Amino acid sequence: xxxxxxxxxxxxxxxxxxxxxxxxxxxxxxxxxxxxxxxxxxxxxxxxxxxxxxxxxxxxxxxxxxxxxxxxxxxxxxxxxxxxxxxxxxxxxxxxxxxxxxxxxxxxxxxxxxxxxxxxxxxxxxxxxxxxxxxxxxxxxxxxxxxxxxxxxxxxxxxxxxxxxxxxxxxxxxxxxxxxxxxxxxxxxxxxxxxxxxxxxxxxxxxxxxxxxxxxxxxxxxxxxxxxxxxxxxxxxxxxxxxxxxxxxxxxxxxxxxxxxxxxxxxxxxxxxxxxxxxxxxxxxxxxxxxxxxxxxxxxxxxxxxxxxxxxxxxxxxxxxxxxxxxxxxxxxxxxxxxxxxxxxxxxxxxxxxxxxxxxxxxxxxxxxxxxxxxxxxxxxxxxxxxxxxxxxxxxxxxxxxxxxxxxxxxxxxxxxxxxxxxxxxxxxxxxxxxxxxxxxxxxxxxxxxxxxxxxxxxxxxxxxxxxxxxxxxxxxxxxxxxxxxxxxxxxxxxxxxxxxxxxxxxxxxxxxxxxxxxxxxxxxxxxxxxxxxxxxxxxxxxxxxxxxxxxxxxxxxxxxxxxxxxxxxx
Amino acid sequence: xxxxxxxxxxxxxxxxxxxxxxxxxxxxxxxxxxxxxxxxxxxxxxxxxxxxxxxxxxxxxxxxxxxxxxxxxxxxxxxxxxxxxxxxxx
Numbered sequence: 189x190x191x192x193x194x195x196x197x198x199x200x201x202x203x204x205x206x207x208x209x210x211x212x213x214x215x216x217x218x219x220x221x222x223x224x225x226x227x228x229x230x231x232x233x234x235x236x237x238x239x240x241x242x243x244x245x246x247x248x249x250x251x252x253x254x255x256x257x258x259x260x261x262x263x264x265x266x267x268x269x270x271x272x273x274x275x276x277x278x279x280x281x282x283x284x285x286x287x288x289x290x291x292x293x294x295x296x297x298x299x300x301x302x303x304x305x306x307x308x309x310x311x312x313x314x315x316x317x318x319x320x321x322x323x324x325x326x327x328x329x330x331x332x333x334x335x336x337x338x339x340x341x342x343x344x345x346x347x348x349x350x351x352x353x354x355x356x357x358x359x360x361x362x363x364x365x366x367x368x369x370x371x372x373x374x375x376x377x378x379x380x381x382x383x384x385x386x387x388x389x390x391x392x393x394x395x396x397x398x399x400x401x402x403x404x405x406x407x408x409x410x411x412x413x414x415x416x417x418x419x420x421x422x423x424x425x426x427x428x429x430x431x432x433x434x435x436x437x438x439x440x441x442x443x444x445x446x447x448x449x450x451x452x453x454x455x456x457x458x459x460x461x462x463x464x465x466x467x468x469x470x471x472x473x474x475x476x477x478x479x480x481x482x483x484x485x486x487x488x489x490x491x492x493x494x495x496x497x498x499x500x501x502x503x504x505x506x507x508x509x510x511x512x513x514x515x516x517x518x519x520x521x522x523x524x525x526x527x528x529x530x531x532x533x534x535x536x537x538x539x540x541x542x543x544x545x546x547x548x549x550x551x552x553x554x555x556x557x558x559x560x561x562x563x564x565x566x567x568x569x570x571x572x573x574x575x576x577x578x579x580x581x582x583x584x585x586x587x588x589x590x591x592x593x594x595x596x597x598x599x600x601x602x603x604x605x606x607x608x609x610x611x612x613x614x615x616x617x618x619x620x621x622x623x624x625x626x627x628x629x630x631x632x633x634x635x636x637x638x639x640x641x642x643x644x645x646x647x648x649x650x651x652x653x654x655x656x657x658x659x660x661x662x663x664x665x666x667x668x669x670x671x672x673x674x675x676x677x678x679x680x681x682x683x684x685x686x687x688x689x690x691x692x693x694x695x696x697x698x699x700x701x702x703x704x705x706x707x708x709x710x711x712x713x714x715x716x717x718x719x720x721x722x723x724x725x726x727x728x729x730x731x732x733x734x735x736x737x738x739x740x741x742x743x744x745x746x747x748x749x750x751x752x753x754x755x756x757x758x759x
Numbered sequence: 760x761x762x763x764x765x766x767x768x769x770x771x772x773x774x775x776x777x778x779x780x781x782x783x784x785x786x787x788x789x790x791x792x793x794x795x796x797x798x799x800x801x802x803x804x805x806x807x808x809x810x811x812x813x814x815x816x817x818x819x820x821x822x823x824x825x826x827x828x829x830x831x832x833x834x835x836x837x838x839x840x841x842x843x844x845x846x847x848x849x
Contacts, residue, residue, distance in 0.1 A: 216815070607847030617848075
């Protein structure tokens with residue numbers, strides 16, 4: 189993985205030191221809150237429902253085991269002993285004191301980490317495929333370009349005050365595991381006709397109150413021109429993006445207002461005038477960064493480990509973990525392991541400091557000292573020898589992290605919701621827990637199969653409800669928490685936005701409603717190989733809606749059903 | 760009709776949720792908050808908050824409606840109930 193050089197170190201240290209002085213001036217009153225607020229936001233420090241919240245960047249989701257230990261230390265020393273992994277592969281600490289924030293930034297800087305640009309109207313943390321560098325279906329490692337983008341976008345003087353926040357995702361594999369099409373810019377590494385690699389560039393995706401799937405801006409961009417081309421995209425957005433209306437300020441609104449063809453024309457015109465050699469990455473610099481991600485030579489390990497086969501045959505829970513939480517690795521003899529932070533009864537994405545230490549230790553001993561954070565709020569050990577799987581599994585059981593439900597119904601994405609967030613209309617966490625409790629039997633969840641269920645506590649959609657096969661959106665209905673259900677969303681290659689099924693439900697009725705949807709699917713599917721999403725696409729909304737509203741006077745044709753986003757936002 | 764109100768904020772240093780109390784200090788207990796039930800009383804507590812903000816003691820102050828239970832203020836929404844507990848509901 190990338191290691192800071194002296195320039196990187198000097199940069200994050202100077203930022204931490206600047207912030208220390210800014211906090212000092214705020215506490216003495218030299219800076220007003222109005223002056224200080226944008227400064228603290230550019231350093232990831234929010235004022236949330238209960239306290240300050242610090243969002244720390246985990247660039248493209250990659251962490252070393254010692255960095256995870258640093259996060260554990262911060263959780264213990266400055267927070268309440270835990271942290272929350274987010275849908276942007278970051279971590280949030282919920283109980284931070286302003287006066288402690290400078291010390292935390294120093295601790296992060298000492299571990300090659302920072303909180304720069306995790307908030308504010310700038311280019312945010314670049315996200316990537318959590319299996320980057322090890323996936324069996326990978327064309328090229330996206331981490332090299334993700335790191336290039338991190339360096340390019342960090343305090344880029346032209347793009348620090350954009351009309352609105354800006355999110356870039358990148359994948360180098362055949363399968364999209366980074367929800368690339370739900371980003372302001374989504375990059376897929378592809379091979380050109382001459383075998384050289386480049387990017388398929390997508391633009392204008394996003395969730396929030398006006399969800400869009402990104403559209404293709406350019407089918408093939410030679411990789412050496414990535415930075416100059418992105419500068420052209422950013423300039424067109426920076427110039428024409430709306431600053432007069434926060435709800436219309438994202439690039440998706442601009443792209444859809446003028447149309448992708450006109451947007452492309454403007455980008456190409458801008459790009460043609462750019463001095464490309466001045467902006468594009470020199471080959472030597474590419475090589476310097478790529479060297480950090482050079483494919484590792486893994487020791488030869490047995491492909492068919494007899495001990496693992498025996499354990500799978502005698503331990504149903506381990507066998508289930510193997511089936512659901514491990515994936516093919518590019519090197520024979522190894523698997524990629526997902527640690528689902530979705531243990532029943534716990535909070536999706538939360539991890540205690542002790543668990544962080546335990547996982548850091550497992551990563552050090554069994555996964556090349558490296559981990560990944562996924563946008564589904566899980567952790568990945570990228571490279572585990574098949575022969576070590578039972579040891580790793582036993583370690584996870586001891587740490588209370590052996591949920592064998594990765595990619596299944598109870599692997600729920602949930603935003604912090606009204607329990608922590610100033611923007612939320614309704615709680616997400618208790619609902620995720622109630623649904624997990626309803627589907628507590630692991631055999632049943634596995635029989636239901638692949639199913640992405642996402643919960644957001646408000647229309648800002650941090651819980652990606654639009655992209656859930658089943659999406660749940662919290663709304664405030666006359667002072668009570670209600671939840672609207674959408675069906676058919678998908679975050680992957682077949683990206684789609686869920687359709688609202690009908691009027692909302694009070695919290696206590698939601699687990700039953702999910703049960704009804706699942707039972708309807710199980711009754712109508714053409715077999716276990718037809719996933720919930722595939723069945724929904726074949727059958728449409730009608731049978732699910734009929735089952736959900738059977739015996740009620742609700743027919744799903746109310747104003748709320750037709751214009752839910754406006755209702756939910758209270759606009 | 761006039762709703763009874765109190766004023767809430769966060770302490771600048773710690774971020775803790777606080778309420779302007781009957782004794783004029785900032786308290787973490789919502790039940791100890793000073794109730795304003797006339798426009799004049801509301802202006803008065805807002806002025807106290809503005810002064811505390813100017814003195815860099817608090818940030819993000821706002822008036823909030825409360826219910827009165829046995830003479831004591833209680834939160835009127837789920838959001839304020841969660842804030843007043845200083846912890847998530849889970």
